[in-house]
Amino acid sequence: xxxxxxxxxxxxxxTAFVTDACTGCGGxxxxxxxxRYGALELMPDDENYPFGKMVVNRRLCRGCGLCIAGGNxxxxxxxxxxxxxxxxxxxxxxxxx
Numbered sequence: 422x423x424x425x426x427x428x429x430x431x432x433x434x435x436t437a438f439v440t441d442a443c444t445g446c447g448g449x450x451x452x453x454x455x456x457r458y459g460a461l462e463l464m465p466d467d468e469n470y471p472f473g474k475m476v477v478n479r480r481l482c483r484g485c486g487l488c489i490a491g492g493n494x495x496x497x498x499x500x501x502x503x504x505x506x507x508x509x510x511x512x513x514x515x516x517x518x
Contacts, residue, residue, distance in 0.1 A: 435484030435508045437461070437477045443505035445473030452488035452501055461488060475506070484508065 437452075437460065445463050446452075452475060453461050460481035466474040489506045 434511050435486070436479055436482045436511050437484070437486075437488050438507050438509045439475045439477055440505045440507065442503045443474045443501075444469070444503060445475060446502065447472060450475055452506055455487040457485070457487060458483050479511075 445466070448463070448471070450461070450463055450473075453463065458481045460478045460483070461475050462478065463473045464476050466472050486508055489501055489508065
């Protein structure tokens with residue numbers, strides 16, 4: 422495969438990453454409201470009961486960033502109130518991950 426063909430087949434993709442600072446917003450996660458792709462799920466966190474922790478389904482995440490900033494009707498969030506979600510860059514081949 423030539424370099425030009427490989428460049429077209431491969432791409433860089435952003436994916437949400439949830440840090441240990443996530444508390445699941447006390448059971449009402451803000452990020453979940455803005456994810457259009459169903460890529461976030463609230464999971465129980467036994468070590469920090471009654472809080473949960475968000476988990477990202479990397480197959481569903483499109484890297485749009487709406488989970489960290491966005492809003493309806495012109496309202497703009499500054500991101501996760503705990504700063505617990507970051508966008509990371511992932512190298513993904515044409516088969517995806």
